[in-house]
Amino acid sequence: MRPLLSSGTWRAVLARAWRLRPSADYLEVMDPRGYTRNPPVGACELQGELDRFGGISVRLARLDALDRLDAAAFKKGLQVAVQQWQSEGRTAVWLHIPILQSRFIAPAASLGFRFHHAELDSSTLTLWLGEGPSRLPGYASHQVGVAGAVFDESTRKILVVQDRNKLKNMWKFPGGLSEPGEDIGDTAVREVFEETGIKSEFRSLLSIRQQHTNPGAFGKSDMYIICRLKPYSFTINFCQHECLRCEWMDLNDLAKTENTTPITSRVARLLLYGYREGFDKIDLTVEELPAVYTGLFYKLYHKELPENYKTMTGID
Numbered sequence: 622m623r624p625l626l627s628s629g630t631w632r633a634v635l636a637r638a639w640r641l642r643p644s645a646d647y648l649e650v651m652d653p654r655g656y657t658r659n660p661p662v663g664a665c666e667l668q669g670e671l672d673r674f675g676g677i678s679v680r681l682a683r684l685d686a687l688d689r690l691d692a693a694a695f696k697k698g699l700q701v702a703v704q705q706w707q708s709e710g711r712t713a714v715w716l717h718i719p720i721l722q723s724r725f726i727a728p729a730a731s732l733g734f735r736f737h738h739a740e741l742d743s744s745t746l747t748l749w750l751g752e753g754p755s756r757l758p759g760y761a762s763h764q765v766g767v768a769g770a771v772f773d774e775s776t777r778k779i780l781v782v783q784d785r786n787k788l789k790n791m792w793k794f795p796g797g798l799s800e801p802g803e804d805i806g807d808t809a810v811r812e813v814f815e816e817t818g819i820k821s822e823f824r825s826l827l828s829i830r831q832q833h834t835n836p837g838a839f840g841k842s843d844m845y846i847i848c849r850l851k852p853y854s855f856t857i858n859f860c861q862h863e864c865l866r867c868e869w870m871d872l873n874d875l876a877k878t879e880n881t882t883p884i885t886s887r888v889a890r891l892l893l894y895g896y897r898e899g900f901d902k903i904d905l906t907v908e909e910l911p912a913v914y915t916g917l918f919y920k921l922y923h924k925e926l927p928e929n930y931k932t933m934t935g936i937d
């Protein structure tokens with residue numbers, strides 16, 4: 622984000638916003654050059670950055686005098702600052718509050734700010750100032766779980782576990798929740814190893830399930846992705862905390878058993894089809910491509926596309 626207001630301009634805005642009058646105490650701590658050595662409560666220097674949508678972002682962690690600021694003074698100052706931003710046509714305010722300054726959440730909320738999201742050590746509140754209903758995007762809507770269907774083509778065996786923490790003991794593929802910044806295939810390989818001790822490598826993506834208000838997703842929706850993995854170790858050493866049993870099972874048996882979940886049964890049948898007719902019938906393979914706007918890279922998953930279609934040469 623681009624800072625559009627200099628700190629000098631901010632000082633001027635905030636001197637107005639916080640309606641400060643130098644008190645006798647304040648004057649006592651001015652040095653001969655006029656700089657404040659120990660600003661009193663309320664002499665807080667807010668620094669904000671304009672974003673490309675016309676919103677303003679205030680990071681309380683960057684404000685030196687906050688430790689000495691009480692909640693009432695913060696509320697008063699914020700109220701005036703918000704009026705100022707509104708008169709300047711700002712569309713929204715984003716208020717980033719470090720966890721140790723959470724006493725400022727309640728005064729901000731009483732002025733209409735609402736939580737946008739929280740991380741381990743900070744929360745972010747927003748206030749929409751634009752016309753009509755808020756157009757600010759929400760935060761995360763889904764959690765992502767990934768399982769590995771580890772299939773050994775040479776023996777037709779598939780790796781399955783029974784979850785220790787479930788009321789019904791049904792066979793399923795080992796898997797778990799994706800970590801921030803983790804590729805889908807890497808989650809599958811990591812979770813399979815953590816839960817079963819089996820080493821494997823990513824082959825393809827087989828299915829995506831979307832479920833809303835999943836009980837384990839803290840009120841969010843759940844994306845559950847199953848990957849096809851190829852094993853390169855075979856001795857099971859399963860996690861006692863999460864699994865009750867772990868086995869290499871014949872794929873035909875998994876496809877037929879009733880002692881499994883509908884999604885595991887469906888994917889077992891999909892794998893059987895791929896095993897008999899060719900995995901290209903069922904695989905979504907992955908390729909890394911460059912993102913035009915951000916300069917980053919991303920993973921794109923789709924059915925195999927012939928090389929001449931990728932380059933658009935040799936197409937009639």
Ligand SMILES: NC(=O)C1=CN([C@@H]2O[C@H](COP(=O)(O)OP(=O)(O)OC[C@H]3O[C@@H](n4cnc5c(N)ncnc54)[C@H](O)[C@@H]3O)[C@@H](O)[C@H]2O)C=CC1
Pocket residue numbers: 765766767786793794796797798812835837843844845846862863882884885
């Ligand atoms: N049909 C299927 O085959 C199933 C699919 N799934 C999907 O798998 C994904 C999650 O897989 P998991 O193996 O559950 O994740 P995971 O392998 O990352 O394990 C989560 C761990 O957190 C623990 N945990 C969860 N909630 C807890 C709480 N409130 N307090 C203390 N500990 C807690 C669990 O006991 C477990 O050890 C989701 O996407 C889910 O939809 C989950 C179960 C069955």
Ligand SMILES: [Mg+2]
Pocket residue numbers: 795796797798812816863
């Ligand atoms: Mg798990």
